[in-house]
Amino acid sequence: MDALARGTYHARSMPGRLDTPELRSYKPARRWLTAAALGVLVSGTAWGEILDGVQLPDRTTKVGERRYRVPQDWENTMKYFKTAYPSAQFPRRTIVNQPGVKAIHLANPDGHGGWVGLNIYEANDEVRVYVVPPDGTAGKPAKKPSPAAPKKK
Numbered sequence: 001m002d003a004l005a006r007g008t009y010h011a012r013s014m015p016g017r018l019d020t021p022e023l024r025s026y027k028p029a030r031r032w033l034t035a036a037a038l039g040v041l042v043s044g045t046a047w048g049e050i051l052d053g054v055q056l057p058d059r060t061t062k063v064g065e066r067r068y069r070v071p072q073d074w075e076n077t078m079k080y081f082k083t084a085y086p087s088a089q090f091p092r093r094t095i096v097n098q099p100g101v102k103a104i105h106l107a108n109p110d111g112h113g114g115w116v117g118l119n120i121y122e123a124n125d126e127v128r129v130y131v132v133p134p135d136g137t138a139g140k141p142a143k144k145p146s147p148a149a150p151k152k153k
């Protein structure tokens with residue numbers, strides 16, 4: 001004999017509708033969907049490190065004063081800088097374009113961030129960036145104080 005024949009089957013033990021909007025399992029699904037959509041939108045933006053006031057690609061290493069080595073190749077580095085610094089606001093000009101050497105200057109006309117430009121160059125299969133400082137702070141060596149003249153008696 002089954003539960004229905006014995007009379008122990010109760011209709012209220014089973015919900016009337018299985019897909020009611022009041023169930024809690026549907027609310028987190030909407031949140032996950034929103035978070036996933038936001039993640040897709042954000043993934044199109046350039047991410048990187050801020051060094052010397054400049055946004056540089058991740059895993060960039062410092063090799064000297066205001067000089068950095070970028071781990072990507074030339075094409076990916078240029079793609080990154082086109083995303084991080086659009087051409088409309090940051091004009092570019094070619095410095096060198098010879099076999100084995102490529103270089104461009106990316107200008108910062110507003111001067112925000114404490115730099116006036118970036119020199120991005122590739123030589124010997126290595127991409128580097130030099131941060132051009134504002135005028136007057138161009139990494140000049142500090143003057144050594146001149147030796148004091150002996151006092152006359």
